[in-house]
Amino acid sequence: MNIAWKEIKKNKTKFIILGSIIFLVSFLTFIISGLSNGLSQDNAALIKDLPDGQFYMNADANETYNLSRIDESVQTTVLNEQKDAAALSIQMGFINDMDDKQYSIAFVTSTDSKSFESVGKGEVILDRSLEDEGIKVGDILTNNQFSGEFKVMGFVEQKKYSHAPVAFINMENYKEIYRVNEMQLIFVPGTEQAPVVTGLQSFSNKEFLNTIPSYSAEQMSLNMIIWFLVAISGMLFAIFFYMMNVQKIGLYGILKALGVKTSRLFGMMWYQMIFITVIALGLSVTLSQGFSLIAPQGMPFSLTLETTVQLSVVFLIIGFIGATLSGLQIKKVEPLQAIQQGEV
Structure with a gap:
């Protein structure tokens, strides 16, 4: 050399x-x-930080989670059969602070699960980025489609969806805001091979990310x-x-x-x-x-x-x-x- x-x-x-x-x-x-x-x-930090598993959405939704609606009887059956499974919904929306300043966020709600934040009625847990915007624990937030108010209970790190901070809310509050009764998705963690569920289409974490157009x-x-x-x-x-x-x-x-x-x-x-x-x-x-x-x-x-x-x-x-x-x-x-x- x-x-x-x-x-x-x-x-x-x-x-x-x-x-x-x-x-x-x-x-x-x-x-x-x-x-x-x-x-x-x-x-998509909300999805990427989840453990490996399977997402289920309605087979007729054309791989678009916004169009998916999980029948309540199917949801009940899957949640009873699969340990740690959760039904969830994600929807873009907005909240107003006490000064009536509006923030674009992604509302997320789910059934009881270790994978998602547990939130009571009238409560909200936000992504940490909103704390940098001046929102504090104990603040009262509102939404024009919601008859009540949200009290900020805390913040979580790196929970974003579609470039918007996530807001975890109670399922009953979510149903009131969006006038729905069914959940959009079911997530089953720790499943290498997706069990077949009639009427539902399964996606791995990576496959589900690719269904998000942006x-x-x-x-x-x-x-x-x-x-x-x-x-x-x-x-x-x-x-x-x-x-x-x-x-x-x-x-x-x-x-x-x-x-x-x-x-x-x-x-x-x-x-x-x-x-x-x-x-x-x-x-x-x-x-x-x-x-x-x-x-x-x-x-x-x-x-x-x-x-x-x-x-x-x-x-x-x-x-x-x-x-x-x-x-x-x-x-x-x-x-x-x-x-x-x-x-x-």
Whole structure:
């Protein structure tokens, strides 16, 4: 690897340019990935934080939970047969504080369950983000469709749905607001294989998330950008090392004539790729993690260590593939012919 290191020192500018490009692409990828994860939490933390299980909705609802209505007799049967199961409903709405300021929220109600907050009549438990808006425990909130008032009993962390803070209310209050008697969904936690329920369609947690139009469209767009950037980085590696190899045809010919094996030449190129990539990724990981600390309050940004490691490994693999593909011409180099051509 001594030859590889000497070449890096001799051609500092070329390798610095490549490293800078990889740094910028990987840094942008980490930032977008953090935004994607943050938006995912902001859009569906209520569902993502639930234990693995199965969601059931009416089979005639066309995979749209707003159109689902669970027959009360079916609901009773499922809740009796399945331990820890819960019937629930989610509906967008609004509340007014004591100054008549209106907040958009997602009303959530459920039967007794460990998976959801238990709330008495006339009480409400809110997502913590509303505390930042000035709402406090003990405040009285109202809704134009509700004849009574809601008393704030507490706050919960990271409970969002469709980019709105969740408000857990009592089932009877929910039924009055929306003039309904049936629940929209049944959630059965800890079920690997969904038991068949006549008239109901089952979804895993991930499948249910994809039935939320805003969630699936948003995540698909951001993931396409992320993988497009990863593909660009692979192309940059391939192009850079291809141009470098073209310029070094004569050198490769001399080295082969001296008995240097093709595998060693590939090793030299891989060493350079790993050296540049590790430094670029180290800088981009450090800055992207630092960005999560200084990101503006309210910005949905979440870059986990797991995601960072996964993307770093992907970048290394893509860099390895790109460099290897560009180096296939090394195998074709004939020592005598390359020496006659001379080193460009």
